[in-house]
Amino acid sequence: MSVQDLEKIFQDAIDSEIKIEPKNWMPDAYRKTNIRQISQHAHSEIVGMLPEGNWISRAPSLKRKAILIAKVQDEAGHGLYLYSAAETLGTSRDEMINDLHSGKAKYSSIFNYPTLTWADMGAVGWLVDGAAILNQVMLCRTSYGPYARAMVRICKEESFHQRQGFESLLVLSQGTEEQKAMCQDAINRWWWPSLMMFGPKDSESTNSDQSMKWKIKRKTNDELRQQFVDMIAEQIKLLGMQLPDDKLKWNEQRKHNDFGEINWAEFWAVVKGNGPCNKQRLEARRKAHEEGKWVREAAMAYADKKANQKKQEAA
Amino acid sequence: MNIQIRKFYYGDIPEEKSSASTYKTEHDTTAWPLWEIFIRSKQGLDHKHVGSLHAADAQMAIENARDVYTRRQEGVSIWVVESKYITASNPEEAGELYEPAVDKIYRHPTFYNLPDEVNHM
């Protein structure tokens, strides 16, 4: 069969909402785009554990500590589901980890911002997980089967992440003057970086068209961002807090909120590695990998020894 | 009123020193094999494929599967199979494999028109 024929069969399957599975023929670019996107997504889950892990030992109560540990543990699982999905496309875990550690692979820039107060844990859950969830809900219907299945699993676990974050802020918003100020301060710092999570504007985004045609993505960056603004603009009223944007206003004609311009210079600076914590995050990942090396080796040696013992017993 | 928010920069501070470009990656010779994980969600139901993970041996695969796939009581039993032992059918042979069943509609109960009076059949 010619490549054109194969491509037609492939696109027909996608157009009729049939999932692409690992052993199906797929264009090279589809494979590559998925490997890049899924591995980036996996890296984000793993690096995303760092800013929150930072507060586990300083959580204000046992209850909050247990919740935070559960959430961070979920994120580790999300990383695993996604790495496994990427591996079905022919890349290896080793390769992906190397690309992360060398700086070749990207992860979500949001995790390059520091978490400075306890209120940040609430703001991260509510805004950062909230933004991630919109993207992830869309990806439950992505065209590559293993990716879609990983997302379904992830979405089931995610919903508590956003809820615990909002609830934690709600408690602060009803607390002392100092706690209220902390709550507002965290929202101020996390609002704009959360909006940036949806990526460049549609007019600037290079991969968008092809990804939409292949149904890897089903909504554009701007559509998702607007959805997020509309959702948060309502929820913040319950907190009695303000979003740090004086252009934020309901537009009756559009039936959406208008909002101010993102600082794109900052966006690109962080993407290119010059955010507040880029270096620190990468170093933490490399350190964990290097210091865990003897454990991986020891486990493998032990497994080999046991397998040999079994063989001898059988002989 | 003057409110001071205490910010904790330790443990999560931006750092100036860069080593991003000098980092050398090495191929990991310690890579653990891949395992496919099957979970029985409830007594009486089939084990169902849920995903895969890396582990040094079967015991570790079960323990890791417990940690990632049953944190919310999703399972009562776990099977693990090293991925290399799974043989999958080829999608290109889908025609020869599955098409012969397409025109055998008489294998379905709905093929048979019976009088309304016949119950429980």
Ligand SMILES: [Fe+2]
């Ligand atoms: Fe996650």
Ligand SMILES: [Fe+2]
């Ligand atoms: Fe999350």
